[in-house]
Amino acid sequence: MTFLAIMLRFLIILFLLIYILYRLLWKDNRNRNQRTKGQKSIRNEEMVKDPVCGTYVSLDLAIPAKKEGRTYHFCSKECRNKFLKDPTQDA
Numbered sequence: 685m686t687f688l689a690i691m692l693r694f695l696i697i698l699f700l701l702i703y704i705l706y707r708l709l710w711k712d713n714r715n716r717n718q719r720t721k722g723q724k725s726i727r728n729e730e731m732v733k734d735p736v737c738g739t740y741v742s743l744d745l746a747i748p749a750k751k752e753g754r755t756y757h758f759c760s761k762e763c764r765n766k767f768l769k770d771p772t773q774d775a
């Protein structure tokens with residue numbers, strides 16, 4: 685009888701430990717997935733075209749420049765400088 689009671693208690697503790705570990709790991713994984721998904725959706729939200737070289741850049745990575753009231757986006761500072769210096773690019 686005492687052996688059974690000890691075994692039962694041991695099993696209950698073991699089950700609880702597994703349950704707690706499982707919950708902790710599951711929660712951690714879910715949070716990590718949500719975070720990466722959120723970042724991806726923000727990154728891929730909007731693509732803008734560089735008018736100088738024609739490359740598509742995501743809006744948060746693009747370099748903005750204002751010209752004649754319009755905002756343009758560029759893949760690099762080189763492209764932006766080229767665009768701002770060269771009036772023929774503004775079509």
Ligand SMILES: [Zn+2]
Binds near residue numbers: 758
């Ligand atoms: Zn460019």
